[in-house]
Amino acid sequence: MVENLARNLVQLKQDFTVAYEGNSHIQEVLPLTKSDLFPLDENHLELLHEFAKKNPIYYNSYEQTIGKVPCLVYEGDINEYWLNSISHGASYQPFYPTWILSAYVISLAAKNLGFKEVLDIGSGDGRIAYCARILGLETFSIEVEESLVNLQKLITISSRIDFNPKCADAVEFNYSDLNLQSPVFFIGGLAQMGGDILANSIIEKLNEIPDIKKNTGITFAGTYSKKYFPGTMSEGMSEGGWKTVIEKNNLKVIQTIILPTVWTFDQPVDTPYIFTKFQ
Ligand SMILES: C[S@@+](CC[C@H](N)C(=O)[O-])C[C@H]1O[C@@H](n2cnc3c(N)ncnc32)[C@H](O)[C@@H]1O
Numbered sequence: 001m002v003e004n005l006a007r008n009l010v011q012l013k014q015d016f017t018v019a020y021e022g023n024s025h026i027q028e029v030l031p032l033t034k035s036d037l038f039p040l041d042e043n044h045l046e047l048l049h050e051f052a053k054k055n056p057i058y059y060n061s062y063e064q065t066i067g068k069v070p071c072l073v074y075e076g077d078i079n080e081y082w083l084n085s086i087s088h089g090a091s092y093q094p095f096y097p098t099w100i101l102s103a104y105v106i107s108l109a110a111k112n113l114g115f116k117e118v119l120d121i122g123s124g125d126g127r128i129a130y131c132a133r134i135l136g137l138e139t140f141s142i143e144v145e146e147s148l149v150n151l152q153k154l155i156t157i158s159s160r161i162d163f164n165p166k167c168a169d170a171v172e173f174n175y176s177d178l179n180l181q182s183p184v185f186f187i188g189g190l191a192q193m194g195g196d197i198l199a200n201s202i203i204e205k206l207n208e209i210p211d212i213k214k215n216t217g218i219t220f221a222g223t224y225s226k227k228y229f230p231g232t233m234s235e236g237m238s239e240g241g242w243k244t245v246i247e248k249n250n251l252k253v254i255q256t257i258i259l260p261t262v263w264t265f266d267q268p269v270d271t272p273y274i275f276t277k278f279q
Helices: 002-019 042-053 079-086 100-112 127-134 146-159 195-206 234-241 243-248
Strands: 026-031 058-066 069-076 117-121 138-143 165-167 183-187 217-221 251-259 271-278
Touching (some): 002 058, 002 251, 026 042, 026 100, 042 069, 042 100, 042 146, 079 146, 100 127, 100 183, 100 251, 100 271, 117 127, 138 146, 146 165, 195 217, 217 234, 234 243, 243 251
Parallel strands (some): 183 217
Antiparallel strands (some): 026 069, 058 069, 217 271
């Protein structure tokens, strides 16, 4: 189910890129109904639309059939939040969201892999934690930028889905207080842009919590775009730029899912989400 959903979503995004005639700062699509290509729980699909409708970064939506899939196109602007997010001394990654349906697919993958808690590290507007919560997982949505956390709280109140927004520097956060059993950490950013600092600091903190690592997963957002690997050959690009962190920390890749994100809208290859576990 996860693999098929991901493949169909990548195709939908490619068709949408060709069909889109607007000039909005960001844009994404959500299918309007359950279908063979998108056999989603209808209640969950409704809640994904709720997330977009309650989210002030989107200012417009309209119906359009993309390929054969009737969709709602959402247009938005993240400029103000992007600027706020780079103003922090503790910021290791500016705000760029994944697509809402991509957030749902990776949350579903986390659930299928048996994880019980999702920690969205650098959670932006909270979409990964929101999706994990509607799938019944326990969530912690950690974001350093206050305006984004306020936005998350707004969505929490208006949707009545409490995905647990926390305004904190993920590098300083005390994870041992959370009593985690089987957590997966989603690292919100590319290795080349500072995501590696977030990942390494969290792994160091996990070293201090007895017995936690054997049940813990780390999921990295990678890239295969050559612009992030100037002058390097395919070896440097392997694991989407996370090879060094994976090897150094004795992590094992258990699944890779390629999905659309806002930052790959105009790119032919989408974002690999690399699920790893400690060996
Ligand atoms: C690329 S965005 C990812 C957002 C979200 N995870 C998603 O996929 O839609 C990265 C986010 O990490 C946040 N961030 C950067 N450094 C952080 C830190 N030290 N602690 C917590 N959040 C941080 C930024 O403010 C930004 O919102």
